[in-house]
Amino acid sequence: MVREHAVLSVRPGQDAAFEAAFDEARAMIAQARGFHGLTLSRCVERPGTYLLLVDWERLEDHTEGFRGSAAYQRWSELLHRFYDPFPTVEHFEVVQTA
């Protein structure tokens, strides 16, 4: 299992439009092979900043499978226009829990 992580900076005044677009876009990613779940969260301290976490079975399910799919094209069309700057996406592997 690997967790995709991105902190999203949404253009000022676009929060509601972004959340509506994300509500549509999440169906695109939820059907991807190896998708295990996601949360979109809103920052308390910095309005317009969101945290996206997506759990994948394997790294390649995200980097090759989803990103190489037609569903990702639609995802990008729906969401990428809201970001400024474009987010850095990284992956993390759990080492400890409590």
Place this chain on the structure above:
Amino acid sequence: MVREHAVLSVRPGQDAAFEAAFDEARAMIAQARGFHGLTLSRCVERPGTYLLLVDWERLEDHTEGFRGSAAYQRWSELLHRFYDPFPTVEHFEVVQTA
């Protein structure tokens, strides 16, 4: 419910020592009022970078309760020396899941 979020940059060569210290420190936070769980994850793309996510019942359980406790003093003694730079800690509220 609110999620504490911090990306931790651990000093080069200190990964194993940090993970051992965290293994001890997590008992300090797990007993805090309002603590609901945590994950510590290691970055795939940037060795020495970790993601800490802690779920709290209320924001104040972290910012006032835990940070004002003796357990936080011990947590800090165990962990803060590993960070360079010192991390930015923020909080997020879930708005969508899938």
